[in-house]
Amino acid sequence: MRQLNVLVVDDSKVNRLVIARVISQRGHHVIEAANGAEALARCEEQLPDLILMDVIMPVMDGLTATQRLRERYNKQWIPIIFLTGKSEQEDVLAGLAAGGDDYLAKPVDTKLLTAKIRVMARIAEMQQRITQDAKRLEAYYHANQMEQQLAEHVLNNLYGDQQDTGIEQWIKPTVQFSGDIITAAKSPADTLHIMLADSTGHGLAAAIACLPAATVFYAMTQKGFGIHAIAREINKKLKQQLPVGRFVAATLVAIAPQERTVTVWNGGIPFAGFINEQGELSKRFVSTHPPLGILPNAAFDPAVEVYRWQQPGRLLICSDGLTEARSADGQLLAIERLTALLAAPLPAPVIAPLAQLVNRHLGRNENVDDISLVVAPCSNDHHTPPASPQPHGVTQLDSWEIRLGFGPKELRDDQGMPTLLGWLNQIGLNESQFSDMLVVLTELFSNALDHGVLQLDSSDKHSSDGFARYLEQRQQRLSALQQGRIDVAMRRDGNLLRLSVQDSGNGFDLSQLPTDCEHDAPYGRGITLVRRLCQQVQFQQGGSRVDVSYLL
Amino acid sequence: MPLSYQIRDTEASIHIRGHFNFSLHGDFRAACHAIMASPQVTCVDIDLQDTEYLDSSALGMLLVLREQLSPRGIKLLITNTRPGIRQILAIARFEKFFLID
Numbered sequence: 001m002r003q004l005n006v007l008v009v010d011d012s013k014v015n016r017l018v019i020a021r022v023i024s025q026r027g028h029h030v031i032e033a034a035n036g037a038e039a040l041a042r043c044e045e046q047l048p049d050l051i052l053m054d055v056i057m058p059v060m061d062g063l064t065a066t067q068r069l070r071e072r073y074n075k076q077w078i079p080i081i082f083l084t085g086k087s088e089q090e091d092v093l094a095g096l097a098a099g100g101d102d103y104l105a106k107p108v109d110t111k112l113l114t115a116k117i118r119v120m121a122r123i124a125e126m127q128q129r130i131t132q133d134a135k136r137l138e139a140y141y142h143a144n145q146m147e148q149q150l151a152e153h154v155l156n157n158l159y160g161d162q163q164d165t166g167i168e169q170w171i172k173p174t175v176q177f178s179g180d181i182i183t184a185a186k187s188p189a190d191t192l193h194i195m196l197a198d199s200t201g202h203g204l205a206a207a208i209a210c211l212p213a214a215t216v217f218y219a220m221t222q223k224g225f226g227i228h229a230i231a232r233e234i235n236k237k238l239k240q241q242l243p244v245g246r247f248v249a250a251t252l253v254a255i256a257p258q259e260r261t262v263t264v265w266n267g268g269i270p271f272a273g274f275i276n277e278q279g280e281l282s283k284r285f286v287s288t289h290p291p292l293g294i295l296p297n298a299a300f301d302p303a304v305e306v307y308r309w310q311q312p313g314r315l316l317i318c319s320d321g322l323t324e325a326r327s328a329d330g331q332l333l334a335i336e337r338l339t340a341l342l343a344a345p346l347p348a349p350v351i352a353p354l355a356q357l358v359n360r361h362l363g364r365n366e367n368v369d370d371i372s373l374v375v376a377p378c379s380n381d382h383h384t385p386p387a388s389p390q391p392h393g394v395t396q397l398d399s400w401e402i403r404l405g406f407g408p409k410e411l412r413d414d415q416g417m418p419t420l421l422g423w424l425n426q427i428g429l430n431e432s433q434f435s436d437m438l439v440v441l442t443e444l445f446s447n448a449l450d451h452g453v454l455q456l457d458s459s460d461k462h463s464s465d466g467f468a469r470y471l472e473q474r475q476q477r478l479s480a481l482q483q484g485r486i487d488v489a490m491r492r493d494g495n496l497l498r499l500s501v502q503d504s505g506n507g508f509d510l511s512q513l514p515t516d517c518e519h520d521a522p523y524g525r526g527i528t529l530v531r532r533l534c535q536q537v538q539f540q541q542g543g544s545r546v547d548v549s550y551l552l
Numbered sequence: 553m554p555l556s557y558q559i560r561d562t563e564a565s566i567h568i569r570g571h572f573n574f575s576l577h578g579d580f581r582a583a584c585h586a587i588m589a590s591p592q593v594t595c596v597d598i599d600l601q602d603t604e605y606l607d608s609s610a611l612g613m614l615l616v617l618r619e620q621l622s623p624r625g626i627k628l629l630i631t632n633t634r635p636g637i638r639q640i641l642a643i644a645r646f647e648k649f650f651l652i653d
Contacts, residue, residue, distance in 0.1 A: 200608045201574070244619040245612035249644065268644045290645040294615060320608075320643075369607065 004028045004121055007048035009039040009065070010083065011057040015106070019052060019083075022110050026117065036065025043069060050120050051080045053100070055091060063098040070099040077127045079120040083108065151177065151204055158214055165192055165376075168351035172321075172358070172371040179206025180319050180372035183214050185221045188435035189442065190258070193221045193230070196269060196374050197250040197292075198319040206370075212237040213248055213292065223425050224438040227252040228302035229418050231265045231292065235300050238293030249291035251317050257382035258525070262315055265304045267291050270323040271335060274378065276313035279343025281336075283307045302414060303475070308467045314342050314350070315376040321369035328363045338373075346379050400427070401491040408481045411453065416445060420488060427492075433552060436533045437497065443526040444501040444546055445486065450474060452503030452544055453484035496535070497550040507542030555579040559590050565597040572603050572610040580613050584620060594626055598650075601632035611644055618649055627651065 006023050010016045011034050020030040031048060033039040035057040042048070051069075053062040066080055082095035082103040092103050102116060155177070165184040173180070179202045184194045195217050199209040213234045220230045231252050238248055249268030256263070262283075266272055268291035274283040285305050295301075316339065325333055341353045354373060402423060406416045420441055429437060450456045454477045461470050484504045491498045531537050534548040555576050557566045564587045568576065587593055598614070600606070618628055631653045633641065641652055 198608075200612045245616040247608075247612065247615070249608070270643050287643045287645065290648055294649075320640075 002121075002125075004049040004117070004124075005031060005046065006117070007031045007033060007039060007042055007051045009033045009036065009051065009057070009062065010054040011035055012054075015054070015083075015108075019108055019113070022108070022113055023117065026114055028117070036060030036062060036068075039065050040068055040072075043073070047073065047076075047078060049078070049124055050117065051078060052083055052104070053080055054083045055095060056085070063094060066095070066098040066100055076131055077124070079124055081116060081120065148177075148204070151207065155207060155211075158211070158218075165194075166347075167192075167194060167374055167376045168349060169374040170351050170355045170358075170372065172355075172367055173202065174321075174367055174370055175203045177202070177204050177207040178370045178372065179203065179210065180321065180370040181207070181210045181214060182372060182374045183217050184374075184376075185218055187221050187254075187438075188224045188431070189438045190435070192253075192255040192257075192376065193217070193227060194253045194255070194315075194317070194374060194376055195230075195250055196272075196317045196319060196372060197248050198269065198321070198370065198372070199248040200246050202370055209238070209242055209246055209248060209293075212241055213250065217252075224421050224434070225418060227254045227263060227265050228304050228414065231267070232297065232300050232302050235292045235295065236297045239296060242293050247291040247293040249287075249320075251285070253315060253317070253376070255315065255376055255378055257379065258529075260309050260378070260380065262307045262309065262378060263304050264307070265289065265302070269317060270320050272315070272317040273339070274307055274309060274313055274315055275339045275342045276311045277343065277345050279340045281339050282309070282311070282313060306467075306471050308464060309378055309380075310464055312346055312380045313378055314346070315378055316342065316373065318373035319369075319371060321367060321371035322358060322373060324369065325358065325362055325367055325371060326365060327361050328365050331361075333358065333361045342375070346377050350375055399492055401489070403487065403489045405485060405487045407485045408483055411449060411484070411486065412478060412481050416449070416486065417442065420445065423490070429552075433550075437499075437550060440499065440530050440533055440548060440550065443530050444499070444548070445488070447526065447546075448486045448501050448503035448505075449478075451508065452505030453481070453486060454478060455505060493549075495552045497552055498547070499550070500545065500547045502541070502545040505544050507539075507544035510539055510543055553579075555583065557583040557586065559587065559593060562592055562594045563597065564590065564593045564595070565599055567599045567602070569602040570604055572600070572606040574607075574609040577609070577613065580617075584617050588620060595629065596621060596626055597629045597631055599631050600634070600637055603634070603637060606637050606640055611640075611646070614646070615649065629653065 006028050008016050008019050008023070008030055010019070016032050020032065023030050031042050033042050037060040039051070039053070053066060055062040062082060069078065069080070079101045080099065082100045083106050084091045084095065084103050085106055095103055101120070104113060104116060165186060167184050169182045171178050171180055171182065179199045181197050182195070184192065186192055195213070197210050197213050199206045216234045216237055217230055220233060234250070251269040251272045252265045253272070254263040262274060264272055264285040266285050266287045267289035268287050270287070272285040273281050276282050288303065288305070289301055322333065323335070337357060338354060341357060342350055344350055354375070358371060404419060410416060424434065424437055424441065451458060454474060456470060456474055456477070461467050487502045489500045530548065533550065535551045536549045538547045539545070540547060554569045555566065557564065566583050587596060621628065628650045630641065630650045633652065638652070641647070646652065
């Protein structure tokens with residue numbers, strides 16, 4: 001036992017001497033006071049570890065002194081033992097009521113005093129440790145509060161701005177921060193990108209793991225990359241930055257209202273589906289990949305699933321916090337009950353009843369995992385928003401020429417568009433020029449790949465079944481591709497941007513080319529769009545080469 | 553004990569009872585260390601017969617185990633999965649990383 005400072009308060013000098021001797025013999029240090037007022041003064045100089053207090057004393061009695069001490073030193077606890085003349089119950093009670101912790105009858109019994117000192121020392125030590133812990137905990141709490149405020153600020157700024165995307169979302173975190181995030185942004189070609197990501201665990205650590213995913217998502221969407229390329233990049237970042245065992249399950253979606261297609265890359269999210277206005281599930285996108293951040297990038301599979309809607313509806317995605325949420329009696333929430341609530345004509349909002357259903361299902365049960373869901377309308381009457389006036393004065397490279405060739409390996413590995421996009425992003429086009437060129441380049445490149453190199457017949461595309469068959473065939477032929485190439489040349493010529501795309505295919509019957517097809521035709525829209533955007537469109541070499549010029 | 557493990561000759565098994573989540577982190581790591589310290593082991597069986605539920609932190613722990621053991625060419629099995637658990641493993645496509653019965 002460590003050495004204690006013991007304050008002995010008694011108006012009788014003899015008593016003080018006797019007690020002091022016992023205490024010193026046990027190895028402790030003694031301070032003396034002849035009355036309550038003196039005791040207070042000694043405490044001012046140095047707080048003792050233990051006080052032995054007589055009750056009846058001149059100037060200030062022991063009860064008053066104890067009360068004063070308790071008032072003055074309310075942050076810490078000093079054990080006070082009363083020395084009572086006779087062990088009368090009233091005295092004992094009065095002492096304890098004044099703030100004493102124990103009592104000893106006079107004349108003091110040496111053995112009892114020693115034992116009580118030991119007990120008090122033990123309690124005092126414990127008390128001290130608790131006080132220290134409490135202080136540390138308080139400091140930790142404050143530091144944590146500040147960190148949380150900072151994090152909240154950063155996260156809000158990152159995810160807060162999702163206006164004009166038309167999506168509805170609801171997140172119910174288990175703790176302050178959700179490990180689930182929902183991001184949405186429009187690409188320059190007016191395709192809506194959405195990501196629902198659910199990282200391992202909850203709280204700040206999980207939210208942090210989502211940060212790289214969100215920043216990559218926004219940056220690459222803005223630059224016009226497709227969701228498969230975005231998913232690949234996020235996977236690479238997370239694999240580099242997160243420790244093994246931490247990962248992010250995610251569904252990335254691209255909704256193209258012009259094409260009426262939903263493209264989905266799903267890695268580990270339990271539910272993503274297209275629900276029509278009757279509340280029926282038209283298409284479910286199952287998880288076909290492991291979550292992001294697990295596979296090395298060489299093994300990453302960017303394969304996406306594409307669905308073309310005939311009837312308008314809504315895309316619904318939800319995290320496992322919802323599909324595994326249990327009610328008070330342990331029941332899961334059937335997904336049909338959610339989809340039934342989506343039986344409403346567009347653009348009616350639906351998120352409130354969904355949230356209500358989930359909350360009612362949970363009842364008084366706390367959700368054990370972050371719950372998130374997102375609903376995106378997929379409408380048939382799409383209108384391209386009028387181009388906003390562009391600020392001038394963007395520095396543009398004014399004289400350049402670039403030629404890029406892609407062989408079977410590059411085409412198989414999907415390096416064509418990302419490479420071209422990289423260039424397109426660097427030549428200083430303004431927003432609307434970039435958006436136009438992205439559409440033109442995407443259309444021409446995919447035509448060259450699909451119909452030129454892969455020899456796919458687009459007349460098959462107009463039925464829903466045919467479209468699925470078309471995509472399947474495309475996937476098969478692309479992954480087996482052994483020969484063929486696409487050459488792209490781009491040149492700045494005064495205020496014209498000249499682009500030529502040539503493929504190794506057989507070309508096509510130019511007389512079959514749609515002149516100006518009506519909006520509802522399921523194919524041929526691409527070329528019409530290119531014609532509308534470009535000043536000049538010319539097919540060469542039997543259709544295997546196309547030259548266009550775009551007025552900057 | 554919610555988690556127990558056995559090492560017999562070339563085969564190790566980990567048995568998990570009840571909820572497989574972060575609360576088993578310490579026990580699971582101890583089991584990994586013990587298996588790592590036994591060079592004769594060539595096959596690890598993660599027996600989920602009595603596992604009622606498994607969350608993403610459990611998936612994380614399984615991936616850590618794989619990261620540690622796969623350089624030694626150890627075969628990793630997940631066996632006796634209940635339907636709910638098999639579904640969670642399927643959504644995360646864990647058949648790419650483990651042999652799931």
